[in-house]
Amino acid sequence: MDIGLSLLDRTRTRVGETDADAVAHTVERAQRAEELGFDRFWVAEHHGVPGVAGSAPAVLLAVLTGATSRIRLGSAGVMLPHHQPLVVAEQFATLAAVAPGRIDLGVGRSPGFTAPVRRALRERDTDFGADLAELRAHLEGTAEITAHPRPAAAVPLFVLATGHGLDVAAALGLPVVVGGPLLRDPEEPLDRYRQAFRPSAQCPQPWVGISLDVLVADTDAAARDLLLPEAWAMAQARTTGTFPPLQPPRAMTAVQQRYADQTVAGAVAGTPERVAEELAQLVGRTGAAELVASSSTLDRVALAESDAALAALVSRAAVPARG
Structure with a gap:
């Protein structure tokens, strides 16, 4: 491939179905992603x-290690304000012991969705950079105490980065995955990350992944229709808090409608030709080494077809990639 290709599945629920149905679909999608040749399959924490329904990345990843055999599996991401770094290190070291060479740990700093959730999580007001450095020390075996089990090799760390996260990642020499509003004007913040980057054992040079909704269909109109259920949900969240x-x-x-339009505008959707062109432009602006497609839609069959079309598209696309 000219660019790495991964899926981010948030275990989205659907009206008329149970949360268990959503979890089962995530497992099935990971298995298909492996068959299609995706590099990684990421799961989220909400x-x-x-x-x-995706609330426990380490637990869900444990299920996925048994349901797959080759694809790398990771979190996008574990939110460090909700957890003690030692516990996160122990969880992912255990996953790495079960599936050696297949586990990645993506971390972020987003707060809980609502004030009651933040209270229930006992959310900590801590220094993200310090927590991240402590987590890495536990994974690498250089911390004050030794976390067990010891993985055969250090679990790779990725930072789900905003402006502050980019600065922290650069200082620690860690790869970043960026998305959302940052992708609308990525050049300045990513240039700052690359210029401030300090090489590390894991990452000797800057590395950028980009995450956004990508949906492929036979026509541009059909692909745009696939975006609408997620766009409607985002509009509801912004205006009702649910x-x-x-x-x-x-x-x-x-x-x-304005919020829904923003969601649609932030996605790449259309025919294979349109998607290839827009992705090439985005990769050119960001210098991304990997695309993390966070796509979701109501129609599971259409989503599976989009995943397959994206896999075929990227595998043959002449998309320039740099670290």
Whole structure:
């Protein structure tokens, strides 16, 4: 491949289905991703969100290690304000002992979705950089205490980065995965990350992955329709504070429509030709080494077809990639 290709699955729930159905679909999607040749399959951490059943990355990854045999598996990500670094290190070292050479640990610093969730998590007001350095020390065996089990090799760390996260990652010599608003104007912050980067044993040079919704269909209109359930859910979250399960989009207020339009504008969707062109432009602006497609839609069959089309597209696309 000219660029690494991964999927980020948030275990999205769907109206009329159970949370268990969503978990089962994540397992099935990981198995298909392995068959299609994706490099990695990432899972996320959300708490108390009706539209997301993915709340425990380490547990879900343990299930996926038994359901797959080759694909790398990782978290995108574990939110360090919710956890003690030692416990995170122990969980992922255990995963690495079960699936050696296949486990990646992506971490972030996003707070809980609502104030009650933050209280329930006993969310800590700590220094993200210090927590990240401590976590790495536990994984590498250089901390004050020794975390067990000891992995045969250090578990790779990735930072799900915003502005501050980019600075922390550069100082620690860690790879970053960026998405959201940062992708609208990525050149300056990514240049700053690369210029400030301090080489490390894991990452001798800067490394950037990009994460966004990517949906491929036979026509541009069909691909855009696939974006609408997620766009409607995001609009609901922004205006009502509740992120709902995926369902057919309903009528929206003018404010909700603006939020939905922002979601659609931040995605890449269309025919294979259109998607190839837009991804090439985005990779050119970011210098990304990997695409992490965080796509979701109501229609599971259409999502599976989009994943397959993306895998075929990237495997043959002449997309320039640099670290």
